[in-house]
Structures are given as structure tokens and as C-alpha cells.
Amino acid sequence: MEFKILGKTRLRVADENVDLGSAKQRAVLALLLYHVGQPVGIGTIAQAVWPDEDPSGMRGRLQPLISRLRRVLGQVGLDRSIDREGDAYLLDVDREIVDYHRFRTMAEMGRAAAAAGEHARAKAVLREALSRWQGRPLQDVESMWADHLRYQMDTFDRLTAHYALVESLNALGEHVEAMGEAGRLAQEHELDEVLARLYMRSLEGQGKYAAALEYHERFCERLFEATGAEQGPELRAVFQSIVAKQAGTATTSTKPPHAPPRQLPRRARTFVGREDLLAALDALLDGPDGGRGQVVALHGMPGVGKTGLAIHWGRTRADRFPDGQLFLDLRGFGRGTAMTAEDASGVLLTSLGAAHIPTTGAERAAALHRALGDRKVLLVLDDARHSPQVRPLLGAATNCFTIVTSRIRPWGLDLHDDVHLFAVPTLSFDESIELLRREIGAGRADAEPAALEALASRLDGHPMAVKIIAQHVANRPQVPIGFLVEEYATQEGLGILGSLDDSDDDSASLSFAFGVSYRDLPTETARVFRLLGLHPTAEFSSAAASALTERPEHDVLVHLRTLTKANLLQYTTHGRFRLHDLLHDYALDRVRTEESAHQRQAALSGLLTWQLAGAIGLERALNANDGPVPLLPGMTLDAVPRFADENDALTWFATERATLVAAVPHAFRHGFAGHAWRIAANIDRALDRTGAYRDLVAVERVAADAARSTGDVEGRCGSLLNLGTAYYRLGEYDEAVEHTQEALSIAQRMEDVEFTEIAVHNLASAHRERGDVRIALSLYESALELHRATGHRSLEASTLDQMAAAYQRLDRVDEAVELYREALDLRRTIKHRHGEGTTLTALGKLHHQRRELDDALRCLEAALEINLSTGERARTVEALVALARVHYDRKSHEKTIEFCHRALELSAELDITREKAQALFLLGHAHAVVGDQVEAERRWREAEPLLVESGLKAKMHTALGEPEFMRGRPDAIPDPRDHLSTRSPNKPARSDSCGDTQPTPSD
DSSP: OEEEOBSSOEEEETTEEOOOOSHHHHHHHHHHHHTTTSOEEHHHHHHHHSTTSOGGGOHHHHHHHHHHHHHHHHHTTOTTOEEEOSSEEEEOSOGGGBHHHHHHHHHHHHHHHHHTTOHHHHHHHHHHHHHTOOSOBTTTOOSHHHHHHHHHHIIIIIHHHHHHHHHHHHHTTOHHHHHHHHHHHHHHSTTOHHHHHHHHHHHHHTTOHHHHHHHHHHHHHHHHHHHSOOOOHHHHHHHHHHHHHHHTOOOOOOOOOSSOOBOOOOOOTTOOOOHHHHHHHHHHHTSTTTTTTOEEEEEOSTTSSHHHHHHHHHHHTGGGOTTOEEEEEOOSSSSSSOOOHHHHHHHHHHHTTOSOOOSSHHHHHHHHHHHHTTOOOEEEEEEEOSHHHHHHHHHHOTTSEEEEEESSOOHHHHHHSOOEEEEOOOOOHHHHHHHHHHHHOHHHHHHOHHHHHHHHHHHTTOHHHHHHHHHHHHTOTTSOHHHHHHHHHTOOTTGGGGOOTTOSOGGGSHHHHHHHHHHTSOHHHHHHHHHGGGSSSSEEEHHHHHHHHTSOHHHHHHHHHHHHHTTSSEEOSTTEEEOOHHHHHHHHHHHHHHSOHHHHHHHHHHHHHHHHHHHHHHHHHHOSSSOOOOOOTTOOGGGOOOOSSHHHHHHHHHHHHHHHHHHHHHHHHTTOHHHHHHHHHHHHHHHHHTTOHHHHHHHHHHHHHHHHHTTOHHHHHHHHHHHHHHHHHTTOHHHHHHHHHHHHHHHHHHTOHHHHHHHHHHHHHHHHHHTOHHHHHHHHHHHHHHHHHHTOHHHHHHHHHHHHHHHHHTTOHHHHHHHHHHHHHHHHHTTOHHHHHHHHHHHHHHHHHTTOHHHHHHHHHHHHHHHHHHTOHHHHHHHHHHHHHHHHHTTOHHHHHHHHHHHHHHTTTSSOHHHHHHHHHHHHHHHHHTTOHHHHHHHHHHHHHHHHHHTOHHHHHHHHOOHHHHTTOTTOOOOOOSOOOOOOOOOTTSSSTTTOSOOOOOO
């Protein structure tokens, strides 16, 4: 079976053509085949097939065509191959049965063989590939949009394959065949310098020097008449070589040209940043040798600005190179074949005014060395492919200041050639903002600063991306920047950064810049790269990559190192890697284009199952008491990792947290709802214990929807319980009541006792915090009856904790103390250590409220020790703040400052606004007491918005005194009255008030 879109759209099965229907029907199929495996928007199809009609009315005309195509494809065994994805259609068939995509695969193989010097193989593969190119591409599609596609296919696919073929023919000495091939193509493309050079090389190989020079003269005349431009340096070098051979001499004149060469391209109008790299280059230039013989290799990801940096520095230091500046594009990763060191030497000799060019590479290198002599010249060798390409040039240019740019890390130069390797990073956030302002215009940029920051954040410091998006904004002066930000945010993959909407130059897109490096990768490495686009985050571990690619980890590491060398990947820490966000988007584009829907789903299944296994191991390490989350059907515990202890599990979670959080919506969005809610359920406890409450809300919202979509009632009930807990932790009690009440209703309908007792307990705590204390106590009594009936002792201890907190609200302190002690005894009996820490914290705060400072100190120090040992970060902060307040009342102000600092340091990444506010406010008071008024004022200012946000301002002012009272009065230590009874920890869906009972379905 083969589809054809090179020519008339056809489908051949068993050497017979299948009737594909009308011309419009064939046109639609051609578009889907061109974008095979990738959604094609209805608007795009309408624009291409009905170019002169309003696209908004085309939906009704398109649907019948799609239906008929589905019937035709179903008759040949391809039923259900056309899917609807939103406002787009996707054709899911093997790319290799489409003649155009098969051509591209073979052409890539041929170019790779040519680059490796395997010219006989390259010739065979490229011949076979080009034999498939028959007819006008997309013949059934007639529109400007299709014309643009045809131009791209011809220029960047067919023509580049011909370039490589002719190069290989010349390399094999088959000059007559090369001449015929290049001559025929040159007639079609009269102004193509690459074809002119190849044609002249074929004549040169046959010794037809006069014919080659005559052709050269005619070509240059045509070029000047048509464009007003002179020939480029590569064609000039071939011309000089032939002239030298015709004259029968290979001597080179080393007489300096009349004027020093000034070949650096024009520098960027809006260059920003790079101060450290510019300073490093200056330091080498200002060294004792005046920069002579210094070699710098600038390497970095595609489009990061390596060439721009070299040009900017060279232009601004032009006076330091009186004998000239040479610039040579080595075409390491550009169109056509990379320039050899031999050809590069010839081009440089021509630029220096040499009258004759030697024949051999060694002779050219020697001549170049003589020509440069002691001249003070800047030599920029741009886009180097690898170290062997530039090493002969460095040997010839021993007195020059040389800058090499490359997309790969040229470690060989550093090891063998004493070269300084400088990695060119992305721009900082502030530099991205400045570049956007310069490109867009300060007036418009300053009018929407928030939108500008949103753009900069999304672009992740990539200079080329910043300029592309700035052009997109600048070309739409009437559209608010914020609207364009929203448009960009809704796009997956590169979106407008990979389009040509604002340019007539295909090389001005990120797709082109990244594609050059991508196409140069070995086939298997390229597949690993594009599959990484399916990972939910740009950072990942080698183990995750192994699961995603279904390869052994040691094997996938080889490919990851290759990607790192190519600057398509960054090594972060041991076993972990990071894609730049835009390369992650590009990988997503490639995987959608080059992998079938089935292949993508298989890869995602492997990754998400591996992530679920890790989450299960995490939950089992943190929860030895309660029932586990049900496994995925067909899943076993064999793949679940075993952690040494809770700290080991939480250390792993700290590394994988962002990925696991992102995995939940990622799984649901791609049809893995069962994975989604189970991952959420298994990381819920860890998120709670590390204070990541906003993440808790995000994942549990998705989990509840995911469980509902599969009809899993228990999964939905557990997710709603966890969601209520998350809102409780954030102090959003109305939302906590709403979701917990819904969970309780489901649990009662299911007659699930465990879920019911958890929901009743959680609902009581939410009511207590809303001020409905008596309702809460009634619910706690009901919860206690359920716990004691089921023997769920950890829940019983947690409910005792929460009842004690409710009695505190009613000023029934003695009863509260007794309940805390009863809870503490029960915690210790069942060896529930982090629950013990929670109760000790609450009891210590109660002793503090009663002015029993020694008892408070003893309880809180014990709680702190337990919380630190169990990794309870949020509870640790709570204990630290409580200890700071006790020390403040004991007039141990240095201790107060110490504990506040520890609390603030630990809470930096936690969603615990209340504790941060208290720590900052108390810290201000402690500094005021010790006489540091400046620091006191700073801390009060930091605390003010947090106190307002958390509703604590009045209470803290009452408990500790207003800042106005403390200002200028270091001896004014207010007598602490009733201290703020800080939020007692709740226990929604967990087995203690720290959140120990996981609300997950039981088997």
C-alpha cells in the first residue's frame, strides 16, 4: 500500500489504483497526508481547498468529504484512520507509506552517508529517493497556500537532495554524470550559486577549465543583472582554483590586498546582555600577547545568539584588528554539504587577495599561514560542524584571534588545541524584557508590563524566539499585547514561533533553526529527542526517558549524552536532564508529525505507568497504616520502588515533585484518566506534608474530573476528600465544606464506612474554622463513634486533636488539654510518630496560651524534633514559629530571631502564608526590642500584605502590639495577652491532623 502526493493524489493497493473520489476530496486527503499524524485545522483545510471563499462557511462542505474519505479508507483496511480533534482532523497512518515522507527519510539517509564520506552509498540512496519524486507535489491542491508548500518542498527537500547527489558524484570522480545532473538543474535554477559551483567542479574534474571559466562569466553576468549582487566567496574560490590550474601553477601570492578585508556581517540592531562573555573575550584580547593566537569556541543551542555575539564583539572591537576581519560560514548545519577545511582555506586565501590557489589541502594550509603572517586579524569561523573541520584552519591561523561558533560542544578543540570553550546561555528574564522593549517599542511595552512579563516568561530567554514574538506583536499594533499572550498560551508546540506568518524567510523560524540540528542527529537519537516532547515537563531523569522510550536506561543515556553534546539538552544534576522549553515544544511538534497516534500512546503509557509506580512507592513509604490506593488494572507491585524510609521517599519526591504534579493533567488530557487520579491520590500525602497546597488543589481538581470521566465513584470520592483538605490548608473553608460535603454524600450512597468517617471528620474541621464550632463538635462526636466502631485508631487520635482545638475556641481550655493528652497517648500507643508531632505542637501552643512557658517549650521542642525527622516541612515551620513566640515571651530575643529566620527559610517554597506572616511580624518586633529599627521596619513591611491576605492583621496587633507602639521604643516589651490561636491542623482525609489519612479508595 502506498499513498502518493508527489503528483496527483493516489492510493495504490496491490499495484491497483483506488478510486479516491472528486478533486476536492483528493485535495483534502493530500493535505492530511502531508501533515500525517498531525491535526490539520478546519480553517487551514478551507484556506487551501476553497481559497476564494469564506472559510467560516466551509465546515458543512468539508464534513461530507471527510465521511466519504473514511469510507474509502475503510474499504482498504484503514477504518478509523481519520480522527476529529477539536476543530481539526488527523490522519493516522504510517508515514513511510506516503511517498513524500518516504522520500524525506531516504534523502536524510543519503545526506548523512555523504557527510560521513560514504559517497557510493549516498549516491545509491539519493538516486532511489529522487526516483520517487514524480510530478508536481500536491497537484490536486490549487491555492497560494499550496504554492508556498510546493516551493518549500522543492527548495528544501528535492533540491538539497540533488546537491548532495552531485557532491557525491564529484567525490567519486563521476564528473560527467555530475555535470549532466548539475547542468540540468542549473537550467531550472539559473541564479543558484550552489548549482553553479557544483557544475563548475564537474567541469574542473574533467579538465575542462576553459568551459568552466566561460560558464562562470555568464553566470556572474546573469546574477548581477537580476539581483545587482556579486558572487559569493565559495564560488569565487572555485573560480580561483580553476584559474590556477589552467595557468599550470599553484603558487599563491602573499601580497597584502589594497584594503584589509572587513567581512563581518552587520551587527544586530537590538543586541542586549552578554556582559560576562564580552568581558571574557576582552580579557583574552587585552592579555600580554594582545590576543594573538587566542582561539575561542562559542557553543550553545540553535538560535541562542552565538553568531550575533561574535559579530557584535568583533564590530565593536574593529580598531583592535587593523589588518582585517574575516568571516566564513562553514555550513556545518546549514543547507547543502558542510564546507571542507580545504575549501575553507581556498575561500580565505581568495578573501586575502591571493592570485593563485594551490590544489591540495596541505598546500592551501601552508599558503594561508604565509598569507596571514604576522597580520593582526580577527577570524570568525561560523557554524562549525566538528573539530576536524576547523583544526587545519587553526593550524594555519596561528597569529589570529579566532572565534569558532558551533551548535555542538567541541570538546576535541579544548583537549588538543588549547581552545577556550564558552557556553552561550539563554538571556536572563530582565534581558528578555529589555530585548522585547527595544523590538516592540518602549511606549507600547510599558503600557502593558504584565503582558510583557508573561511573554518573557514563556520564551525562556531564547533570543531568536524573543525577536520572532516581538515581530509578531509589532506587526499587530492595534491588538493588545495581552490578547496575543493569550493566543500564544493556548498553542501547543512552537505555535507561532514555528510559523512564517510574519516572515518570507523560512530560516527566520525556530522550526528551521532547531530542525537543522535535529536532522543531523542519528536516527535513533532523533527518535529519543522527539519522544521527550511527550514528557509533561522539560526536566526529566534518565529513568523517565527510559520508560518513555522503552529502552534500557544505560542505552538511553548514550542518546541523551549525544543530545547534550549537540546542545539540544542540558545536564543538570546526577541522572537528570533539561530541555529548553522551546526545544521541548519543538520535540512535541516533531513527535506529533513523525510518530503515529498509537506510537505516542504507547510511549505515554510507559512513562505514566512508571510515574505511577514511583508515586505508589512514595505513598507506601509515608503511609504504613492506612489502606493503599487501588492499583491500575493489570498492574503489579513488581515495578514499584522501595524506599529506605520516609526521608528517602521525601528526598525522591522533592526531585520529582514538579514532574508528578504536571503528570496528572497531562495524563488526563491524553486519555489516561485512570493514571491521572491514581497519581494524584498517591502524591497527595507528600504534597500535604511538604506544604504544597496550591499544587494539591490543582492535581485533585483534575483527579476528581478524571475519576468521574471513567465512572470510578470511589476514585472521585477520595479525590473530592483530598480537594477539600487542600482548600482547608489554604484557609478557604467555604470551598472545603463544599467539596467535603459532596464527598460525604457519595460515601453515604456507596455505604463506604471508611470514607464516611473521614468525610465527617473533615467536615467538622472545616465548620470549626468557619466559626461553626458547635456544629463541628456535633460532627466530631459522630466521627468518634464511627472511628471506635471501625477500630480506626489513627483517625480517632486525629479527631481528639480536632475536638480539643474546638474546645479552645469555646475557651474550655481544661477540656482541650485533656483531649490533647488523650490523643497524644493514643498516638504513642500506635507508634504514629508524625501524628505525635502534630499533637505536641498543638499542646505546646495551648500551654503557651496559658502562659505555661516551660511546658510550652518542652512540647514544642519535642514536636520540632519529630517534624524534622519525618520531613513534615509545613508542621516544622508551624513549630518553629510557635517556639519563636515562646522565646519572645521569655525575652530570649536572639532565639526569637533565630527561630523566625529558620521558619522563613524553610517556608520559602511552601503555600503557608499565615505562618510566613506571623514569622515576619514577630521578627520585626524582636529586632525593634534589640534596637535594630531599620531591620524591624523592613520585616514589618514584608509582613503587612501577608497579614492582610491571611486575615491576621488585627489579631497579631492585639497579641504582640502594633508596630507604631514598638517604633523607637527598644525597652517597650508589651505584656503578651491572649495569643493568637493559630489554625489548628486539620485532618481531612488523613489519619492525623497533619493530614495522615489518605482519602483513597480501598480494595
